[in-house]
Amino acid sequence: MSAKVVLVTGVSRYLGGRLAAQLSADDTVERVIGVDVIPPKTDVGRTEFVRADIRNPIIAKVIASAQVDTVAHMSVIATPFGAGGRTAMKEINVIGTMQLLAACQKAPSVRKLVVKSTTAVYGSSSRDPALFSENMEPRGLPRSGYAKDSVEVEGYVRGLGRRRPDVDVTLLRFANFIGPRIDTPLTRYFSLPVVPRVLGFDPRVQFLHEDDGMEVLRRAVVEDHRGTFNVAGDGVLLLSQAIRRAGRVEVTFPSPAVSLVGSIFRRSGLVDFSPEQVAFLQFGRGVDTTRLREDFGYTPRFNTIESFDDFVVGSGMTRLVDPARADALGAAVMGLVGRGAAAGMGVVGAALSAVSAVRSPANA
Amino acid sequence: MPEARVIPLDGRNDPSSRRRASASADEPIELPVGGDRAGGAPDWERKVAGAMAFLRRRITGEYDVDEFGFDPDLTDNVMLPVLRPLYEKYFRIETRGMENVPSEGGALIVANHSGTIPVDSTMTTVALHDHHPARRHLRMLAADLVFTLPIIAPMARKSGSTLACNEDAERLMRAGELVGVWPEGFKGIGKPFSERYKLQRFGRGGFVSAALRSGVPIIPCSIVGAEEIYPLVGNIPTLARALGVPYIPITPFFPLLGPLGLIPLPSKWIIEFGEPIETDKIGSAGADDPMLVFNLTDQVREVIQQTLYKLLLARRSVFF
Numbered sequence: 001m002s003a004k005v006v007l008v009t010g011v012s013r014y015l016g017g018r019l020a021a022q023l024s025a026d027d028t029v030e031r032v033i034g035v036d037v038i039p040p041k042t043d044v045g046r047t048e049f050v051r052a053d054i055r056n057p058i059i060a061k062v063i064a065s066a067q068v069d070t071v072a073h074m075s076v077i078a079t080p081f082g083a084g085g086r087t088a089m090k091e092i093n094v095i096g097t098m099q100l101l102a103a104c105q106k107a108p109s110v111r112k113l114v115v116k117s118t119t120a121v122y123g124s125s126s127r128d129p130a131l132f133s134e135n136m137e138p139r140g141l142p143r144s145g146y147a148k149d150s151v152e153v154e155g156y157v158r159g160l161g162r163r164r165p166d167v168d169v170t171l172l173r174f175a176n177f178i179g180p181r182i183d184t185p186l187t188r189y190f191s192l193p194v195v196p197r198v199l200g201f202d203p204r205v206q207f208l209h210e211d212d213g214m215e216v217l218r219r220a221v222v223e224d225h226r227g228t229f230n231v232a233g234d235g236v237l238l239l240s241q242a243i244r245r246a247g248r249v250e251v252t253f254p255s256p257a258v259s260l261v262g263s264i265f266r267r268s269g270l271v272d273f274s275p276e277q278v279a280f281l282q283f284g285r286g287v288d289t290t291r292l293r294e295d296f297g298y299t300p301r302f303n304t305i306e307s308f309d310d311f312v313v314g315s316g317m318t319r320l321v322d323p324a325r326a327d328a329l330g331a332a333v334m335g336l337v338g339r340g341a342a343a344g345m346g347v348v349g350a351a352l353s354a355v356s357a358v359r360s361p362a363n364a
Numbered sequence: 365m366p367e368a369r370v371i372p373l374d375g376r377n378d379p380s381s382r383r384r385a386s387a388s389a390d391e392p393i394e395l396p397v398g399g400d401r402a403g404g405a406p407d408w409e410r411k412v413a414g415a416m417a418f419l420r421r422r423i424t425g426e427y428d429v430d431e432f433g434f435d436p437d438l439t440d441n442v443m444l445p446v447l448r449p450l451y452e453k454y455f456r457i458e459t460r461g462m463e464n465v466p467s468e469g470g471a472l473i474v475a476n477h478s479g480t481i482p483v484d485s486t487m488t489t490v491a492l493h494d495h496h497p498a499r500r501h502l503r504m505l506a507a508d509l510v511f512t513l514p515i516i517a518p519m520a521r522k523s524g525s526t527l528a529c530n531e532d533a534e535r536l537m538r539a540g541e542l543v544g545v546w547p548e549g550f551k552g553i554g555k556p557f558s559e560r561y562k563l564q565r566f567g568r569g570g571f572v573s574a575a576l577r578s579g580v581p582i583i584p585c586s587i588v589g590a591e592e593i594y595p596l597v598g599n600i601p602t603l604a605r606a607l608g609v610p611y612i613p614i615t616p617f618f619p620l621l622g623p624l625g626l627i628p629l630p631s632k633w634i635i636e637f638g639e640p641i642e643t644d645k646i647g648s649a650g651a652d653d654p655m656l657v658f659n660l661t662d663q664v665r666e667v668i669q670q671t672l673y674k675l676l677l678a679r680r681s682v683f684f
Contacts, residue, residue, distance in 0.1 A: 130431055199514060236430075244423060326423050
């Protein structure tokens with residue numbers, strides 16, 4: 001079933017806006033309707049913007065009057081910044097999703113639902129398997145923030161899937177987005193002048209390039225891919241390694257202090273260091289993307305390392321630790337060693353000959 | 365010829381310095397340097413260059429880590445070189461039956477666990493890397509506790525360990541890795557010295573079902589010598605409970621001698637790899653047959669126990 005009329009929620013946010021722009025460039029899609037509380041700042045093509053709050057039943061009227069057949073739910077937000085605090089964020093995420101899904105359930109025209117979720121639903125703990133597959137349960141349910149919201153959102157989405165088996169539900173669990181343009185808590189984290197890290201821990205992190213993420217979202221809307229899929233770039237980076245690749249300087253804190261430092265950062269509005277982010281910085285997470293490659297049929301063009309490097313180059317951050325400088329230093333040391341070796345041998349040789357010269361008359 | 369008597373004493377074991385010294389009798393400075401350039405120094409320079417390349421990779425983050433967090437660059441260049449003297453000079457480990465370990469493809473190495481601190485697993489890693497013709501990396505399955513400890517947790521992952529759970533074990537074996545498991549766990553490693561070389565219960569046989577599902581052979585491995593490195597004569601259960609660790613060891617030297625008591629006793633070790641127990645004929649359905657799993661678990665345990673007795677009888681003394 002191809003998508004004719006697509007409703008995109010969260011169209012004024014980065015990912016929602018890009019999805020709407022991509023869909024409006026696609027001739028097979030007749031209408032794209034973008035919904036958000038503020039008008040989009042980016043170019044969204046021929047998308048018709050409807051100013052509506054998904055927490056409000058008005059969304060049902062939008063769906064019914066436009067005969068929407070595909071809903072792309074993009075407005076599950078990851079940070080309290082811009083949303084007006086954690087309470088408002090939870091409202092938008094959980095109550096908004098409930099209202100939207102209630103409207104979808106009532107609308108017979110809706111045939112497909114695509115939901116942006118996150119791999120954060122797997123939590124982050126020391127007892128995690130190396131890679132989570134879609135059918136694995138988290139070892140400890142996330143208890144706060146975005147991750148908890150996403151767990152609840154997924155619960156409501158599954159509920160809709162049960163009550164409306166004729167609706168194709170695609171649940172996309174995205175790893176941390178990264179790229180030259182996107183702004184996330186993690187890109188802000190890596191852009192800090194000095195990057196804080198949890199003492200004695202070096203988590204594995206996986207990244208998804210924003211372009212790959214957009215392509216998966218686009219295909220989920222215009223093609224049919226029922227099911228739940230992990231979406232991440234291949235491979236992992238260690239956090240320390242990522243910081244080194246970005247040429248940043250790191251500073252480590254014991255884990256209780258990280259929470260404290262985190263709350264200072266959070267209050268200053270610089271970087272979101274919610275408790276589940278701290279757990280992530282301690283234990284990390286990896287997901288298995290076999291289902292994405294084999295069932296969904298998409299292999300990300302950027303692996304984790306390439307995605308991260310593209311972010312480092314594309315975001316134009318200054319590398320405090322520069323590979324070129326490291327090379328120069330290496331060459332200098334090698335030069336010193338080479339000369340040092342020659343000089344050293346020379347000195348030893350001279351010393352030995354002097355010793356033998358002194359000893360030989362004495363012995364003779 | 366007085367020079368001939370005096371000079372060779374300075375560099376008896378080092379041919380290059382002897383050459384340099386004897387040459388210096390005739391031509392003081394030029395020849396020695398030239399002689400050394402042809403002999404030892406370029407090798408030495410290559411080592412420095414290798415170390416610099418390694419440092420550059422570490423500083424710029426240009427190395428690969430697999431999905432489990434295994435860092436071959438760090439393992440090969442730092443961890444194994446640190447452990448190697450312990451393996452060769454301190455415990456003087458002798459390996460037997462290396463031909464039983466396949467050169468490629470997945471396999472599960474099951475070994476006895478002992479020694480208060482898991483030195484035996486690190487030594488098995490060195491054995492398989494240095495003394496197996498295919499220089500294989502052993503991927504160890506470690507206890508939950510390991511991954512909660514600061515500093516230890518990332519070290520464990522970087523050296524190839526992962527959490528002992530079926531998902532990880534099967535993923536590794538299917539990928540053709542050599543997986544090591546010590547099914548006695550803390551019961552084995554923290555048992556009193558009086559019970560040395562008596563195998564404890566082999567968990568719930570999870571390792572056998574993982575091997576059955578992945579269709580890889582099980583290779584029993586018997587380690588003799590690790591029991592004596594830290595003879596555990598007592599435990600402080602109350603403190604252990606308070607700290608959330610399985611045991612607080614008391615050895616004849618720890619905590620009596622403080623940090624000095626942490627030096628292991630230099631026992632002589634033997635690591636023997638037994639004949640593989642093939643599982644591919646049983647098939648993955650066997651993993652759901654508890655009786656079969658129990659029997660196989662017992663079989664592996666029995667092989668290791670018998671090999672331990674055999675090696676103990678053959679051993680001349682604990683330290684030589």
